[in-house]
Amino acid sequence: MDHKLLDILVCPICKGRLQFNAEKTGLICRAEKLIYPIEDGIPLMLESLAQPFSEPTGNAPGVI
Numbered sequence: 870m871d872h873k874l875l876d877i878l879v880c881p882i883c884k885g886r887l888q889f890n891a892e893k894t895g896l897i898c899r900a901e902k903l904i905y906p907i908e909d910g911i912p913l914m915l916e917s918l919a920q921p922f923s924e925p926t927g928n929a930p931g932v933i
């Protein structure tokens with residue numbers, strides 16, 4: 870998947886920017902903490918398909 874896609878893809882809910890998850894199997898919106906699945910290289914930008922995303926420990930401040 871082309872990284873330039875991230876420049877044109879936005880979250881359908883908040884219109885915010887998205888980012889790949891670690892496995893590059895989904896696109897994360899941090900605002901809703903949702904992850905949109907990518908199937909066969911095609912991001913499925915549907916709220917009904919999005920899964921709750923739990924942030925791994927790392928640069929998270931530790932507050933949800």
Ligand SMILES: [Zn+2]
Binds near residue numbers: 882884899900
């Ligand atoms: Zn969003």
